Amino acid sequence: MTVNTSTTNSLVKEIEICQQQQFTGRLEVIATDNQQWSLYFCLGRLIWATGGVHLIKRWERLTTQYCPQISSQKHVPKNNWDLGEYQLLISLVKKQEVKGEEAVRVIRNTVTEVLFDLLQQEQLGQLTFTRSRQNLSNASLTLLNPKHAVLYSSQAWEKWCKAGLKNISPNAAVLLSQREQLQQHTSAPVYKTLVKIVDGERTLRDLAVLMKQDLLLVTRLLNPYIRQGIMELIKIGDLLPPATGNGLENTLKAPVKTPTTKGAKDSPLIACIDDSRIMGQLMENILTGAGYRFVGIDNAVEALPVLLESQPSLIFLDLMMPIANGYEVCSQIRRISQFKNIPVIILTGNDGIVDRVRAKIVGSSEFLSKPIKPEQVLAVVRKYLPLFSDKKKIDTQR
Known part of the structure; x- marks a missing residue:
């Protein structure tokens, strides 16, 4: 090494x-x-690249673009999101579900995106490299010339910088924050299109694919709106690992280890999704102390299966979590029919207007700032679960 x-x-x-x-x-x-x-690398040639902030998002975007006949929701790497994608491509080519040239396009564009991100990251600070030998004898799809790959990505990065975009990451999502101003600055058709696609969930790369335009061109078109404050660039986390199976809800009902619910048997169940166990313990003490049942979930990936199993009446959801943030989880929750109207309360220490707008866009019901206060938590719960609160008052009076 x-x-x-x-x-x-x-x-x-x-x-x-x-x-x-x-x-x-x-x-x-x-x-x-x-x-x-x-x-x-295999014998000095590049065969694959991965990593960064959007492993799953990149896989879904590129397979949808270059292998539209397969479903990125069903064709998921079984072992990991490292070399697993490459091994899956090999398997799909062998099964003749994907053509060799289609797999190569996915590989080339994956390598190009990763190298571009690394070139940009290098401007921000020091990079550390570790080489470890590994048997890659199954590298049977393509052997890319590293010099050509670096040259192509370097040219793209140079054009990006010349366009004045050096500090803009193509992995940033675009959020429309001033609709009225946008309407004043654009034609009706353009306004209608932008309102539909600039939703705070699509990155610049996603928008380029959606619009079937060059990434640089799309970013240059949107940049004036960003500079004027009509649109905001925001960081977003990766997608949740895609479900496998015949349907999202059926897949999520697969056996999972469900945390034990705590509290009175007949009281409403409240879930809290937060990777901080200290925060989970605090929420548990507040809610069970007030007579509610509680289930804590500290892993965003396991959130949906647990929610489907436990069927809570209200959900507290942390905004900043590894792998998938609160925006992605909230979007997934709202896609499930039985959770369309359930109260989802976003928890965050970053109480900004952009966060509030985006939380509303993905379907949150309320926004609660950290550090939390017991009276605020209970006030929000009573707002959305008034019947239980009223019943408890009557029982106490008796």
């Missing part, structure tokens, strides 16, 4: 070394903010 840390054109130099030494294995790249990427 070889570890190297550098700042000046470090990515290009490291890839050149891998090519010159005919390296076979994994080149792991770690940024100062702990983001990670992996580049895979």
Whole structure:
């Protein structure tokens, strides 16, 4: 294993070394903010790249674009989101569900996106590289020339910088924050289109694919609105791992380890989805102390199966969680028929207008700022579950 840390054109130099030494294995790249990427080589040639903030989003976008005949919801890597996607492509080609040239397009564009993100990340701080040898004898789809791949991504990055977009990440989502101003600055057809697609959930890359336009062109078109404050660029987390099976709801009913519910048997059940166990314990104490049943979920990936199993009357949902944030989870909740009208209360320490607008867009019912206060939590619960509150008062009076 070889570890190297550098700042000046470090990515290009490291890839050149891998090519010159005919390296076979994994080149792991770690940024100062702990983001990670992996580049895979076979005899000095690139075969795959992965990592960054949107592994699942990227897989869904590129397979939808280049292999529309398959479902990204059903064709999910079984082992991990690292080399698993590449192995899945190999399997799909062997089964003749995907043509070889279609798989190569997915690979080429995945590598291009990852290299672009790394070139941009390199402007922000130091990158650390770790090379580890690995048997990649099943690299049977394509062997990309690293020099050509880097050149292509470097040219795209150079054009991006010349357009004044150096500080804009193509992984940022665009949120429309000033509808009236947008209407004043655009024609009716353009306004109608932008209102529909600029929803705070689609990244610039997603919008480019949706509009069937070049990424640079789409970003340059939207940038004036961003500069005027009509639109906002926001960071979003990755999608939840796609469900596998014949339908989302059926799949999510698969056996899962459901946390034990606590509280009075006949009282409403309230769920809290928060990766902080301390926060979960605090919410449990507040709610069970007030007579409600409680179920805590500290893993966003397990949230939907647990909710389907337990059927809560109200959900508290943390905004910032690893793998999938509150926006993605709330969107998934609203797609399930029995949860369309259930109260979903967003919890966050970042109480900004953009967060509030976006939370409303994805279907949240309320916005509660951290650090939470027991009286605020109970006030929100009583607002949405008044019948139980009234019944409890009557029982107390007796």
